[in-house]
Amino acid sequence: MKNSIYLHGLLAATLVISTAACASTMSGVQADTEKAVENTGGAIETMDVKAALIADGRVDATSINVDTSASTKTVVLKGSVPTDEQRRVAAVIAMEQAKGYTIENRLTVVPKPPAQ
Secondary structure, eight states: OOHHHHHHHHHHHHHHHHHHHHHHHHHHHHHHHHOOOOOOOOHHHHHHHHHHHHOOOOOOOOEEEEEEEETTTEEEEEEEEHHHHHHHHHHHHHHHHHHEEEEOOOOEOOOOOOOO
């Protein structure tokens, strides 16, 4: 009889611990899923902005790197362009593509040497 009570108590304790572990695991899965969705959203914005920069004939995008943080809703343009006008236009293109995002324009102007 004592063993039966002990086993029932042990079983109940195991179920409580298992249920708590499941809830903890589910919480972790939900957090991981939310992070993955956030990262995917950032990656999509990055691709959209980079594609728009490449497609636009006014900007030489070969030396532009685009980083996006979906959690802070920020797009960062890094790298260089040959003129100040291209630097400005790149920021405008990024704003048009990533509506609702803040654009940090960290592009530097590095003039190309004259063609010989």
